Amino acid sequence: MIGLATLSLLAACPHSAEGLPAAQSPTHNAAGSESGGVGVDTIVSLPRQAGPWVRPGSPRRITEDTIFDYMDGAGELYLAYRFEHLDVYEYTAPEKRLGTLKVELYWMETPDDAFGLLSNDWGGEAVDLRGQGERRDWHPAVPPHDALYGGGLLRFRSQRLYGRVMASRESPESRTQVLAIASSIVKERLSNGQPPEILSKVPVRLGERLVLRPDRTCFFRSHYVLNSVYYLAPHDVLGLGPAVDASISEYRPAGTGGTPVRLIQALYPSTDAAAAALRTFLKLYVPAPSGQVAEKPSSAAANAEGKWVGWAAADRSLAIVLDAPGERDARALASAALAALLNQ
Amino acid sequence: MSNDQTMTRRDFVRGTVGAVVGASALGRGAAGEASGRAQAAARPGRSARVVIVRDERALDASHDVDTAVLDRMLADTVMRVTGQKTAKAAWLALVKPTDTVGLVPTPHMNPTHPELVDAVRRALVGVGVPAGQIREAQGGIDLPTACTALIAMPALKAHWLTGIGTVLKDYIMYSGRPRNYHDANNANLGEIWLLPGVKGKTRLALVDALRPLCDKGPQPDPRYFWDYKGLIASTDPVAVDAVGLQIIMAKRRALRGEEWPLSPPPLCVSVADEKFGLGTCRMSEITIDKAGWAQDVLV
Numbered sequence: 001m002i003g004l005a006t007l008s009l010l011a012a013c014p015h016s017a018e019g020l021p022a023a024q025s026p027t028h029n030a031a032g033s034e035s036g037g038v039g040v041d042t043i044v045s046l047p048r049q050a051g052p053w054v055r056p057g058s059p060r061r062i063t064e065d066t067i068f069d070y071m072d073g074a075g076e077l078y079l080a081y082r083f084e085h086l087d088v089y090e091y092t093a094p095e096k097r098l099g100t101l102k103v104e105l106y107w108m109e110t111p112d113d114a115f116g117l118l119s120n121d122w123g124g125e126a127v128d129l130r131g132q133g134e135r136r137d138w139h140p141a142v143p144p145h146d147a148l149y150g151g152g153l154l155r156f157r158s159q160r161l162y163g164r165v166m167a168s169r170e171s172p173e174s175r176t177q178v179l180a181i182a183s184s185i186v187k188e189r190l191s192n193g194q195p196p197e198i199l200s201k202v203p204v205r206l207g208e209r210l211v212l213r214p215d216r217t218c219f220f221r222s223h224y225v226l227n228s229v230y231y232l233a234p235h236d237v238l239g240l241g242p243a244v245d246a247s248i249s250e251y252r253p254a255g256t257g258g259t260p261v262r263l264i265q266a267l268y269p270s271t272d273a274a275a276a277a278l279r280t281f282l283k284l285y286v287p288a289p290s291g292q293v294a295e296k297p298s299s300a301a302a303n304a305e306g307k308w309v310g311w312a313a314a315d316r317s318l319a320i321v322l323d324a325p326g327e328r329d330a331r332a333l334a335s336a337a338l339a340a341l342l343n344q
Numbered sequence: 345m346s347n348d349q350t351m352t353r354r355d356f357v358r359g360t361v362g363a364v365v366g367a368s369a370l371g372r373g374a375a376g377e378a379s380g381r382a383q384a385a386a387r388p389g390r391s392a393r394v395v396i397v398r399d400e401r402a403l404d405a406s407h408d409v410d411t412a413v414l415d416r417m418l419a420d421t422v423m424r425v426t427g428q429k430t431a432k433a434a435w436l437a438l439v440k441p442t443d444t445v446g447l448v449p450t451p452h453m454n455p456t457h458p459e460l461v462d463a464v465r466r467a468l469v470g471v472g473v474p475a476g477q478i479r480e481a482q483g484g485i486d487l488p489t490a491c492t493a494l495i496a497m498p499a500l501k502a503h504w505l506t507g508i509g510t511v512l513k514d515y516i517m518y519s520g521r522p523r524n525y526h527d528a529n530n531a532n533l534g535e536i537w538l539l540p541g542v543k544g545k546t547r548l549a550l551v552d553a554l555r556p557l558c559d560k561g562p563q564p565d566p567r568y569f570w571d572y573k574g575l576i577a578s579t580d581p582v583a584v585d586a587v588g589l590q591i592i593m594a595k596r597r598a599l600r601g602e603e604w605p606l607s608p609p610p611l612c613v614s615v616a617d618e619k620f621g622l623g624t625c626r627m628s629e630i631t632i633d634k635a636g637w638a639q640d641v642l643v
Contacts, residue, residue, distance in 0.1 A: 072522075073503065074453065124567065335553075
């Protein structure tokens with residue numbers, strides 16, 4: 001992990017910072033907890049100058065209506081996580097060879113949405129932007145990182161803000177300033193809370209047979225995101241959407257080799273929504289043999305081309321296991337995942 | 345598989361989709377190989393030639409393009425595609441001086457190198473196509489309609505919504521409804537190539553593989569760019585994408601040291617072959633002509 005205490009950040013940013021107001025609306029997630037709050041999460045401070053790079057006075061504002069003009073199909077990723085708006089600043093330097101530093105500030109509805117964006121890719125070098133050291137109260141289902149750096153790009157989350165700060169030409173100097181800008185943004189903001197509640201329900205292992213890989217856990221609300229992590233079906237067969245909290249996790253068989261096993265957990269806004277999701281999933285993915293009427297219990301497993309699919313649902317919760325090596329593991333992991341979800 | 349709208353993951357495992365797509369979606373493990381065996385055989389009378397020209401000097405340490413090197417690579421590429429002995433003859437085998445030629449590069453997020461667009465433009469002018477008849481034709485359907493010839497020239501990249509976002513996706517804006525082709529609906533990208541203003545006009549698929557992107561496209565994440573320093577070209581747009589897929593998949597394996605399937609699967613490649621008849625996606629039907637820098641060619 002990169003510790004910013006050694007980077008002399010303030011010395012790198014000697015110019016005055018400006019407060020940049022952003023819209024705010026408190027919302028509720030599927031678990032019912034309140035996130036954000038008026039006056040709590042509206043301000044960021046960006047240095048006017050970072051080394052030789054200088055930013056314009058005001059950002060380019062991107063909204064839901066203009067996001068595709070800005071980034072083509074990548075816009076779907078942000079809309080999938082309850083996007084409010086994006087502010088873009090481009091720092092430029094007098095010498096073209098230095099390239100630019102682009103700051104993208106994605107304002108999302110809740111901290112969970114910002115977390116979800118970061119959880120799309122846990123790769124890169126962990127960065128401690130606040131200089132507070134490793135978190136000790138973190139659930140082991142996901143890495144304890146709030147910021148990741150690689151190749152000139154820093155990705156970070158800060159409450160309901162997801163940020164990308166990217167140097168068009170990576171160098172030791174640009175790296176220092178990328179980290180300095182991000183640190184300036186987060187330092188006056190509240191510390192991040194826990195990851196989305198549903199991630200505390202992810203089993204970290206199944207006996208001695210299956211072991212979770214935390215760096216492959218992703219929080220999502222949209223089948224677009226699910227399919228970018230693990231292609232399941234062409235359309236939304238799980239009834240996903242802004243009101244649904246869902247995660248996908250990857251398990252490796254203990255020892256060497258073996259195909260990864262996936263677990264999807266979802267928490268719906270109602271019992272009916274969860275039941276409908278299970279019905280749709282089973283109809284498409286675990287169809288009955290031709291000419292037979294499907295009669296599937298809410299908890300079971302089925303063979304799928306040599307691997308096993310397991311599922312378990314109750315109340316507002318659904319757990320699905322994919323690519324399990326055997327029926328016993330498929331059933332056991334689905335049951336354990338559902339039990340964890342129900343233990344609110 | 346009942347149709348291309350209901351291809352679940354299980355269809356890939358069963359081997360009911362094309363080999364190149366099955367392997368890219370599932371990896372090279374047992375499932376991917378099973379899928380590949382189902383459709384890997386060459387079909388009588390079907391073949392394509394894909395040219396890969398690379399030069400280690402095409403980009404410098406800062407990833408800036410050496411335009412003189414690029415010009416030579418481009419000339420070599422079109423000569424190999426057409427089998428002509430000179431670059432002039434090669435270009436004239438592809439376009440006529442009377443053509444109105446639309447150049448279709450990838451726009452903004454990780455664009456086709458402008459140096460490549462300029463190089464093609466210079467080459468066309470050099471063989472007698474008036475500068476006023478060479479247009480950038482990326483965008484709405486009116487643009488290709490006004491052209492008599494098109495050169496698809498996207499950058500090679502993986503795409504988070506379509507698996508691969510290269511040649512077959514290059515014309516997505518001509519549809520006027522690009523969101524209709526996201527996720528598994530990328531399967532139907534080939535139909536855009538059959539629109540009245542587009543059909544039959546593409547003379548060359550020229551892929552900018554100078555610095556491809558193997559994950560998270562179109563939004564750039566520099567960890568997934570690499571200096572391949574190549575051009576990939578063919579008159580068969582499907583074959584170029586099939587070869588591009590091989591390169592992207594090999595790079596992903598190299599980065600992670602394990603299988604790293606593309607997700608969602610690039611259905612557009614096999615469907616462009618099997619449903620829309622735009623070319624071949626089967627590696628068994630594709631001859632790859634490689635020239636120049638051989639290190640880490642990945643295919």
